[in-house]
Amino acid sequence: MKSFFDFTRMELAGHLGSIARATRLYHSVYRDRVTAIEHFDLALPSLVSCFESADGARRYLFQLADGEVVEGVLIPEKQRFTFCISSQVGCALACEFCLTGQLGLTRNLSAGEIVSQVLVQRAEIPSGGASRFSVVLMGMGEPLQNYENVLQAIQILADDHGLAVPLHRITLSTAGLMPGLERLSKESLFPNLSISLTGATNTIRDRLMPINRKYPIEDVVGFVRGLPVSRRKRVMFEYVMIKGVTDSAADAGRLSKLLGGLGTKMNLIPLNQSPDLNFERADHADILRFQQILLKAGVTTFIRKTRGDDVSGACGQLKKAGLSA
Ligand code: SF4
Numbered sequence: 568m569k570s571f572f573d574f575t576r577m578e579l580a581g582h583l584g585s586i587a588r589a590t591r592l593y594h595s596v597y598r599d600r601v602t603a604i605e606h607f608d609l610a611l612p613s614l615v616s617c618f619e620s621a622d623g624a625r626r627y628l629f630q631l632a633d634g635e636v637v638e639g640v641l642i643p644e645k646q647r648f649t650f651c652i653s654s655q656v657g658c659a660l661a662c663e664f665c666l667t668g669q670l671g672l673t674r675n676l677s678a679g680e681i682v683s684q685v686l687v688q689r690a691e692i693p694s695g696g697a698s699r700f701s702v703v704l705m706g707m708g709e710p711l712q713n714y715e716n717v718l719q720a721i722q723i724l725a726d727d728h729g730l731a732v733p734l735h736r737i738t739l740s741t742a743g744l745m746p747g748l749e750r751l752s753k754e755s756l757f758p759n760l761s762i763s764l765t766g767a768t769n770t771i772r773d774r775l776m777p778i779n780r781k782y783p784i785e786d787v788v789g790f791v792r793g794l795p796v797s798r799r800k801r802v803m804f805e806y807v808m809i810k811g812v813t814d815s816a817a818d819a820g821r822l823s824k825l826l827g828g829l830g831t832k833m834n835l836i837p838l839n840q841s842p843d844l845n846f847e848r849a850d851h852a853d854i855l856r857f858q859q860i861l862l863k864a865g866v867t868t869f870i871r872k873t874r875g876d877d878v879s880g881a882c883g884q885l886k887k888a889g890l891s892a
Contacts (some may be wrong), residue, residue, distance in 0.1 A: 569607070569608065569679075570607075570608045570610070570679035571592075571596060571607040571608060571679070572609075572678070572680075572682040572686070573677055573678050573679035573682075573719075574679075574723070575719065575723055576593050576723075576729065579592060590728045592604060593726065593728045593729045594728060594729075596609065596729075597686075597726075597728075597729035597730050598729070611683045611686055612631050612632075612637075612683055612684065612687060613630045614627055614628070614630075615628045615629070615630045615636065616628040623642075623643045624640055624641065624642045624643070625640065625641045625691070626638060626639075626640050627639045627640070627641065627687070629653075629684055629687060631656075631676075635656045635673060635674070636656075637655075637676065637680075637684070637706065637707050637708075638706055638707055639651055639652045639653060639687075640706065641692070643692075646699065647699035648692050648699065649700065649701045649702075649703060650684070650685055650688040650689070650700055650701070650702050650703070651705050652681060652684040652688070652703070652706050653681075653684065653704075653706035653708050654675070654676055654681060654706070654709070654710040654713050654716075655672060655674070655676060655707055655709065655712065656672070657670035657672045657673045657707060657708070658670065658672055658709055659672035659709070659712065660709050660778050661777055662742060662763075662777075663774065663775045663844075663845075663846075664765065664775060664807050664844060664846055666843055666844070667707045667708070670707075672712075675708075675713040675716055676708070677716055678719035678720040678723060679720075681704075681716065681720035682720050682724060684706075685700075685702055685724060685730065688700075689730075700736070701736040701737070701738070702724060702736065702737045703737075703738040703740065703761075704717065704738065704739045705738070709741060709744065710747075711739075711741045711744040714747050714751075717739065718751075718754065718756065721734075721737055721739070721756055721758055734756060734757065734758050735758075735759060735801070737758040737759065738758060738759040738760070738761050738803075739751075739758045739759070740761040740762075740805070741760065741761070741762055742762075743762050743763065743779075743787040744778065744782065745782040745787070745790065748760075748787075748790050752794060752798070757798055757801065759802075759803065760802045761803045761804075761805055762787060762791070762802060762803070762804050762805065763776070763804075763806075763807070764787070764806050764822070765807040765809075765813060766779065766784065767784075767813070767817075767819075767822045767825070768818070768821060769783050769784055769785075771812065771813065775807075775809075785825075788825050788826065788829070791829060791831060796830065799829065799830055799831060800830060800831075802831045803832045803833070803834055804826065804831060804832070804833045804834065805833075805836055806822070806835055806836065807838050808837050808838060808848065808849035808854050808857065809838045809847070810838075810846070810847040810848060810849045813849070814849035814850075814853045814854065814857060816856060816857070816860060818857070819856070819857040819861055820860060822861060822866070823860060823861055823863075823864030823866060824864075826861075826864075827865060828865070829866075831866075832867045832868070832869065833867065833869070834868075834869050834871050835854055835857060835858060835868060836873075837849060837854060837871070837873060839873060854870055858870055
């Protein structure tokens with residue numbers, strides 16, 4: 568039996584022969600939280616573990632029907648919750664600063680497996696805040712390597728008759744896969760895009776993010792430059808601050824030139840250290856200096872507050888090893 572969560576409402580209508588029935592079922596399942604309907608599987612991933620961080624973030628391990636495990640992080644914010652979810656089991660891209668990259672890729676998640684991670688996390692928050700959440704595809708995996716299923720999941724999440732998550736509250740995080748980016752730019756559904764640069768030169772980025780050897784930094788930034796302004800505003804660049812590797816003033820200068828006049832934002836992410844990584848977090852003073860250089864060049868630049876790093880739930884820390892700890 569196919570999972571209900573794999574179906575867009577239009578596909579469901581085709582299946583049932585009635586759009587009105589499909590819309591009613593969407594309401595029942597996504598809004599009224601009905602947990603059983605005839606002829607469809609409504610099983611959700613099981614929550615096998617939850618690690619609560621001192622800052623309130625919760626890292627979850629979701630077990631899928633075939634026994635594979637992926638991770639998600641629920642982050643309480645002032646006004647709403649953010650659900651960080653996975654798009655693949657593991658990841659093939661092997662970024663050097665990322666623990667998930669050490670796992671390699673096991674498989675893609677189906678659209679239903681992506682959507683159902685949101686439902687499991689929604690069930691974990693107080694019902695008063697039920698509609699106030701954002702979704703970020705920043706967990707395990709490179710979403711653009713699982714293009715069809717991720718786009719299908721976004722369509723399901725955004726459906727007005729279901730969860731109705733506005734597209735500006737859905738963020739797709741990518742290492743900069745050009746074919747996927749180009750395809751996405753032609754879609755009518757365009758979520759927020761978070762593109763990891765992490766490296767101001769091709770030499771450094773080749774080393775830290777091997778995908779750069781295929782799709783170099785200029786191509787990625789050039790792609791963003793070619794987007795219409797309304798879409799460019801939805802792009803955020805991410806840059807991991809690694810001591811002695813990505814944190815120099817010269818690198819900040821190079822990035823300023825590269826990104827000047829683009830109108831996109833930049834997020835500096837202090838590296839989340841781990842004994843399994845051969846890197847150290849950049850010093851706070853160097854991160855501040857880096858930010859100032861970009862700000863002076865007119866690039867709106869934030870420093871991301873690290874959440875959940877004491878439970879390995881922060882960016883780049885999602886790794887299956889030691890899950891049962
Ligand atoms: S940073 Fe993202 S793309 Fe790179 S290895 Fe980790 S999960 Fe994959």
